[in-house]
Amino acid sequence: MLQVAELTEIKDFLVGLAEEAGVIISGKSGKEKFDDKKNSVDLVTAIDKLVESIVSEKISAKYPNYLFIGEETYVEGSTKLTDAPTFIVDPIDGTTNFIHNFPYSCISLGFSVNKEPAVGVIYNPHLKLMFSAVAGQGAYLNGTLLPKLTEKPLTLQGSIIALESGSDRDGELFDIKMETFRSLLDKNHGFIHGFRSFGSAAMNICHVATGQLDSYWEGGCQMWDVCAGWVILKETGGLIVSGNRDKWENSIDSRVYLFVRGAPQQDQTTFVKQFWNNVKGELKY
Numbered sequence: 001m002l003q004v005a006e007l008t009e010i011k012d013f014l015v016g017l018a019e020e021a022g023v024i025i026s027g028k029s030g031k032e033k034f035d036d037k038k039n040s041v042d043l044v045t046a047i048d049k050l051v052e053s054i055v056s057e058k059i060s061a062k063y064p065n066y067l068f069i070g071e072e073t074y075v076e077g078s079t080k081l082t083d084a085p086t087f088i089v090d091p092i093d094g095t096t097n098f099i100h101n102f103p104y105s106c107i108s109l110g111f112s113v114n115k116e117p118a119v120g121v122i123y124n125p126h127l128k129l130m131f132s133a134v135a136g137q138g139a140y141l142n143g144t145l146l147p148k149l150t151e152k153p154l155t156l157q158g159s160i161i162a163l164e165s166g167s168d169r170d171g172e173l174f175d176i177k178m179e180t181f182r183s184l185l186d187k188n189h190g191f192i193h194g195f196r197s198f199g200s201a202a203m204n205i206c207h208v209a210t211g212q213l214d215s216y217w218e219g220g221c222q223m224w225d226v227c228a229g230w231v232i233l234k235e236t237g238g239l240i241v242s243g244n245r246d247k248w249e250n251s252i253d254s255r256v257y258l259f260v261r262g263a264p265q266q267d268q269t270t271f272v273k274q275f276w277n278n279v280k281g282e283l284k285y
């Protein structure tokens with residue numbers, strides 16, 4: 001692991017980059033044409049690519065020995081996360097929001113060492129929310145330390161949970177998600193207080209870190225969607241396990257996640273087991 005001083009310097013550098021990128025993202029929100037990626041609900045704009053190229057150039061100029069993985073330059077099957085120190089970047093998380101000018105797009109800048117998230121910076125320039133964290137050093141929102149939520153009780157039934165449909169809108173993966181949503185809401189099953197869908201994995205995780213949301217479940221998102229948020233959530237006492245049943249260990253590139261806010265450990269354990277009882281199949285990617 002790198003020293004705290006170097007990780008803190010990286011965090012400060014990423015905060016500066018996020019502020020620069022935020023000017024571009026907020027200035028272009030709602031004004032861009034878009035292209036399809038996998039299908040016509042998986043979208044990208046020229047600004048996603050522009051922000052990634054700016055960020056990647058600045059990172060490689062300052063940290064030429066560290067690796068870089070970004071959503072817009074990732075090559076499926078050949079880009080692999082390794083133990084080497086790696087910047088993991090989503091230039092715009094919440095691209096659909098960005099296209100619609102719904103103020104929930106952000107930049108997500110993560111840094112991993114030995115495949116473990118070590119630094120996270122997430123900036124929503126519309127709402128001016130700057131989240132940042134270094135592993136072991138606490139998480140901050142706009143410079144104020146976020147409290148650890150380890151004493152705040154948690155139950156599944158009394159929770160609001162972020163759920164996202166993702167861009168697979170047919171087949172088994174889609175069915176599993178929809179049946180799981182239904183079971184969580186159903187009066188005779190989870191009967192949770194409600195669900196929310198902000199359209200940005202990074203923002204969902206940040207709201208779990210603050211305790212405004214209790215949990216977030218998703219299959220299909222990628223390491224750049226979760227790396228930065230992972231550190232921020234962990235630093236507030238959060239727990240991250242697999243979104244598939246009975247897998248307590250998780251890794252940033254697993255693509256299936258259940259994020260749980262800080263709470264007494266017993267409450268988190270019970271929450272996870274009860275949540276998994278509502279998961280209607282195995283999400284495989």
Ligand code: IPD
Nearest residue numbers: 092093094095164199200201221
């Ligand atoms: C997506 C968003 C969305 C989540 C998807 C992600 P993008 O990222 O975070 O909320 O449901 O899984 O791919 O495409 O806006 O960068």
Ligand code: CA
Nearest residue numbers: 071090092093
């Ligand atoms: Ca993105």
